[in-house]
Amino acid sequence: MIGRRFRLVTTEEYDIPGATRFVAQDTRLDQAVSVDIISSLAPSSVVRAAHRAQVLRDRRLARIVAVGSERRDGERVTYVVSERPVGVRLDELLGRVVFLPGTAAALVGEASAILDAPLVSGTHHGIVRPRCLTVSPQGRVMLSGLGVEGELASQARLIRGRTERGDAIALARIFVTAVTAMDPDGVTAHDLPRDLTGPARGLCEALLRGSGPLTLAHVTAALGTGDTAALRALVAEATTLWWPPSPVTVADDHGADDHGADVSIDGTAVQDVAVEDVAVEEPTDPSSARLHTRFGGAVDDIDEFRDIVAAQNVESVPSVAEALLERLHRRFPKSAPLADLAAAAHRRAQTVAPFNVTPLLVSVLIVTVFVVAVVSAAMLTRPIDTPPGDNNNPSQTYPEYTVGRTPPSTSEG
Numbered sequence: 001m002i003g004r005r006f007r008l009v010t011t012e013e014y015d016i017p018g019a020t021r022f023v024a025q026d027t028r029l030d031q032a033v034s035v036d037i038i039s040s041l042a043p044s045s046v047v048r049a050a051h052r053a054q055v056l057r058d059r060r061l062a063r064i065v066a067v068g069s070e071r072r073d074g075e076r077v078t079y080v081v082s083e084r085p086v087g088v089r090l091d092e093l094l095g096r097v098v099f100l101p102g103t104a105a106a107l108v109g110e111a112s113a114i115l116d117a118p119l120v121s122g123t124h125h126g127i128v129r130p131r132c133l134t135v136s137p138q139g140r141v142m143l144s145g146l147g148v149e150g151e152l153a154s155q156a157r158l159i160r161g162r163t164e165r166g167d168a169i170a171l172a173r174i175f176v177t178a179v180t181a182m183d184p185d186g187v188t189a190h191d192l193p194r195d196l197t198g199p200a201r202g203l204c205e206a207l208l209r210g211s212g213p214l215t216l217a218h219v220t221a222a223l224g225t226g227d228t229a230a231l232r233a234l235v236a237e238a239t240t241l242w243w244p245p246s247p248v249t250v251a252d253d254h255g256a257d258d259h260g261a262d263v264s265i266d267g268t269a270v271q272d273v274a275v276e277d278v279a280v281e282e283p284t285d286p287s288s289a290r291l292h293t294r295f296g297g298a299v300d301d302i303d304e305f306r307d308i309v310a311a312q313n314v315e316s317v318p319s320v321a322e323a324l325l326e327r328l329h330r331r332f333p334k335s336a337p338l339a340d341l342a343a344a345a346h347r348r349a350q351t352v353a354p355f356n357v358t359p360l361l362v363s364v365l366i367v368t369v370f371v372v373a374v375v376s377a378a379m380l381t382r383p384i385d386t387p388p389g390d391n392n393n394p395s396q397t398y399p400e401y402t403v404g405r406t407p408p409s410t411s412e413g
Helices: 044-055 101-121 148-155 164-180 200-211 216-223 226-237 302-310 322-330 336-350 358-381
Strands: 006-012 018-027 030-039 064-072 076-083 133-135 140-142 261-267 269-270
Touching: 006 030, 006 322, 018 076, 030 044, 044 076, 044 148, 064 140, 101 133, 101 140, 101 164, 101 216, 101 226, 133 226, 164 216, 200 216, 322 336
Parallel strands: none
Antiparallel strands: 006 018, 018 030, 030 076, 064 076, 133 140, 261 269
């Protein structure tokens, strides 16, 4: 037990010297936490860095639960307890799959926005790497290790200092690796995907030239902030990834016969397998093989199909306006306005974008207003004729008028 609250369960691999990481159980909250037992040269500096990071209130930062020291077997043990983000950790995917540019931009751009918040207090991470970033099932990017890991890396001389530019360059390197699945040191401009946006491509090319982004704001401006829908799709897709199988090869064993050769399948030796029953793959050109899956949208055959469709639709069919303006431009080649209109129509026809329904809706509205106006005018100018009916008052009837003296009444007598 550490701190009378955290029960150490098992050790976990940790990539920064000066600390031993344990997976522990918080007996008070009944949840898993990470406990770092500090063994660096200056544990007090790590404790101060942890206290500075502990006061930052941001739900996107992995919270530091407790910091302290206690006597264990006559020695002082310094520990830092932090929460363990739930979700997909980036180092589990980076370099193994190729991210869609939009998904990679959503992840790295949100990480840049997270790191930009503590700049007010002068806090930098210092050693941003894929292990620090986790995407939750709700599509939220979580950053861990702020404050503590930078101090540990400084004492171990893994980094020379903690600066904003250092964090920005680290994020740019993560983005390049995400969209290429390659080490940024070996990436060239030709390795970048063609569907990168202009600002994202500029960020990558600046990193490849050696200048890199100067601030976190440059990274956020180039990649934008987190797209929650894309990040939720990333987590959902991570559990259904298809990994290309390892090729089946026959071991070079001269002592084995034709029906008792050792066969290596994924590095595991299998005995008593007939050689003719094993499909030996022919060596292929690595440049032509699809080694990685575009990750973050569609995978496998669906993604292959989208790539084929995108390649086939590089040049779109000319539109009616483009064809008409091209013919007019050929008829009048010296007309500068026609040339400009033809070039603009060609750009519109080749632009991959959703159908723009605004001109159609405006045209339908104008026609509708015109028809309503014509019908209304016709109704106003038409005379109103009352049809004959039974509702007219009947004509009055009077007794017959006679000339002369009225005869006396004979009712008496």
